[in-house]
Amino acid sequence: MNDNVCEQNLRQSICEIGHRLWLKEYVVANDGNISIRLPNDCILCTPTMVSKGFMKPDDLPVVDMDGNQLSGALPRTSEVRAHIEVMKHRPDVQAIVHAHPPHATAFCIARQSLPRNILPEIELFLPDIPMIPYATPGTQAFADGIIDCKTKANVYLLANHGALALGETVEACYYRMEMLNQYCKILILARQMAGEWSRLEPSAVKELAELRNRLTKTAPSE
Ligand SMILES: [Zn+2]
Numbered sequence: 001m002n003d004n005v006c007e008q009n010l011r012q013s014i015c016e017i018g019h020r021l022w023l024k025e026y027v028v029a030n031d032g033n034i035s036i037r038l039p040n041d042c043i044l045c046t047p048t049m050v051s052k053g054f055m056k057p058d059d060l061p062v063v064d065m066d067g068n069q070l071s072g073a074l075p076r077t078s079e080v081r082a083h084i085e086v087m088k089h090r091p092d093v094q095a096i097v098h099a100h101p102p103h104a105t106a107f108c109i110a111r112q113s114l115p116r117n118i119l120p121e122i123e124l125f126l127p128d129i130p131m132i133p134y135a136t137p138g139t140q141a142f143a144d145g146i147i148d149c150k151t152k153a154n155v156y157l158l159a160n161h162g163a164l165a166l167g168e169t170v171e172a173c174y175y176r177m178e179m180l181n182q183y184c185k186i187l188i189l190a191r192q193m194a195g196e197w198s199r200l201e202p203s204a205v206k207e208l209a210e211l212r213n214r215l216t217k218t219a220p221s222e
Contacts, residue, residue, distance in 0.1 A: 003039050010036055010044055010170075011057035017097065017170045018046065022053025026099040026177060032162075033077040035084075036095040036170055041065060043084060047074035078138040085143035086166070090152065093166045097173035100162035101181035103188055107131075108157050114183065117200045122183050123208040124215065126176065128153040134160045155180050 014034050021027045032052050035045040043063050046052060050059065061072030065088070067081040083096045107114060114129045128151050135141035146156060146164065155176050156164045163180055165173040190197055200208070 007038055007044065008057065010038070011060050013170050014044065014046065014060060015055045015057055017174045018052035018055050020174060021097070021099050021177070022051060024101070024178070024181075026101040026181065027052050028100075032097075032099040033079045033083070034095070034097050034170055034173075035077075035080055035087075037087060038062065042070060043080060043087070045080040045083070046077050047072065048077045050074065079142075082138050082140070082143040082146075085140065086146050089147045090166065092152075092168075094168045095166070095170045095173050097165045097167075097170060097177055098162065099165075099177055101177060101184070103184035104157060104163045104177075104181045105161070106188065107184050108159055108161055108163070111159055114157070115187070115197055115199075117205050118197050119183060119186070120200075120204075120208055121179065123200075123205070124212050126155055126179055126183070127212060129155050129157060129180065131157045131159055132164075134158070137161065 014036065017034060021032055026032070030049050030051060033046045034052070035043050038044050043065070044060055045063060046055065047059055047061055059072070059074050061074060061076040062070045063076050063080055064070055065084055067084055069076050079098065086096065087093050108131070111131065113131050117123065130149050130151065130153050132145035132149065135145050149156070154166050158164060163177060165176040165180070167173040167176060187197065
């Protein structure tokens with residue numbers, strides 16, 4: 001596949017994921033942003049001040065690794081600079097999706113870290129969900145919060161803001177965002193019903209950790 005065909009496919013993927021984020025109400029109005037590396041070491045990203053639900057492939061700007069806009073009629077999101085800083089420190093990350101999913105954002109506003117050892121799928125696929133201290137969106141301080149984090153997670157809660165998902169594709173980022181918000185929603189519902197969450201037994205946690213290690217070893221490298 002040549003670079004032009006590849007870029008056109010990535011443009012369509014970003015628009016499709018933007019629409020899914022909007023349909024799920026993970027973004028409203030002009031919220032959120034999406035970025036992905038291009039083969040020529042540039043970044044394709046979403047424009048500022050547009051609904052992510054109704055973008056067209058030709059709307060998407062291309063920027064260099066300093067955030068300077070190289071093409072596209074619409075101005076780039078100001079937050080792409082922070083995405084680029086994260087990508088520079090995480091060569092494994094090809095794409096970033098930022099949104100404000102309501103249930104995940106509720107935990108961000110309550111500043112409550114997510115509990116571990118509750119649901120098997122989360123233990124297997126999102127075992128690390130750090131809460132990043134609040135920083136003004138799009139600033140170096142915002143990027144530093146992710147970069148300075150002790151572990152290399154694929155999803156982050158952003159205090160008093162929203163969530164960030166990293167991955168090898170925009171689709172992978174989206175599914176991580178979906179899993180994160182679903183987990184937060186279930187936690188809120190369970191606490192309303194029972195006042196507390198039931199944890200998995202230590203033996204079950206151990207088995208899941210072993211399964212996670214096996215899955216990690218057999219997963220294609222990112
Ligand atoms: Zn935001």
